Amino acid sequence: QVQLVESGGGLVQAGGSLRLSCVSSGRTFGTYSMGWFRQAPGKEREFVAYISGFGTGTRYADSVKGRFTITRDRGKNTVYLQMNSLKPEDTAVYYCAAHSSPWLPRNDEIEYWGQGTQVTVSS
Secondary structure, eight states: OOOEEEEOOEEEETTOOEEEEEEEOSTTGGGSEEEEEEEOTTSOOEEEEEEOTTSOOEEEOTTTTTTEEEEEEGGGTEEEEEEOSOOGGGOEEEEEEEESSSSOOOGGGOOEEOOOEEEEEEO
8 A cells, every 4th residue: 555645835925936745655666656636626636747657757737837847756755846936826735646657647547645735826
């Protein structure tokens, strides 16, 4: 069983930055692809970014390209989401996600989810 625990959310002004972290339990972290999703009030959960198990491949939603960066530290079993130039529309609960394959997954292949961390961007 894989457990994912997010941290790093908070309140920030528009144009500011935050870095989210997600620590994964288990020995299989290095072989899992990881990602971030978000859900704003009244909206469906949406994909934000993925990183492959080897850390060599990434994918981003168009809405965050050039502003967000996903990275991973295999030694710390941790994946990060660096968020820069934040906008009020980035306000959401951000969820860490994992797929039991090193390759970038389809959204419907996510098997594990964290509890989420709130990000609020004020205008």
